[in-house]
Amino acid sequence: MQSTDSKREKEKRVVAQMIRLFCKRQHHQADLCPDCREVLSYAMDRSDHCPFMESKTFCSSCKVHCYRPEMREKIRDIMRFSGPRMLLYHPALAVSHMLLAVKERMNKT
Ligand SMILES: [Zn+2]
Numbered sequence: 001m002q003s004t005d006s007k008r009e010k011e012k013r014v015v016a017q018m019i020r021l022f023c024k025r026q027h028h029q030a031d032l033c034p035d036c037r038e039v040l041s042y043a044m045d046r047s048d049h050c051p052f053m054e055s056k057t058f059c060s061s062c063k064v065h066c067y068r069p070e071m072r073e074k075i076r077d078i079m080r081f082s083g084p085r086m087l088l089y090h091p092a093l094a095v096s097h098m099l100l101a102v103k104e105r106m107n108k109t
Pocket of ligand 1: 022027034035
């Protein structure tokens with residue numbers, strides 16, 4: 001379905017942006033460090049295989065949690081750091097439902 005595909009693409013784009021921003025600020029890398037590169041490719045892979053793309057809002061708020069534990073920790077740190085900053089740097093990409101999902105997540109933990 002076309003809308004599912006575009007949702008998937010959007011999610012991947014936003015996640016990639018967030019990981020890049022996180023690495024730049026936290027690890028002071030011009031490009032991605034090996035660690036963050038691993039998270040990025042993992043996240044892209046998860047999005048590609050997500051069977052819930054149609055109904056969920058965003059991977060970080062997905063109830064199923066297909067991320068394995070250590071990756072979930074990493075992506076959560078990235079979301080927590082980059083989520084609010086996405087508004088400043090990439091307002092066009094910062095879709096409101098995504099930020100809601102991040103907030104929801106932060107309140108829970
Ligand atoms: Zn990094």
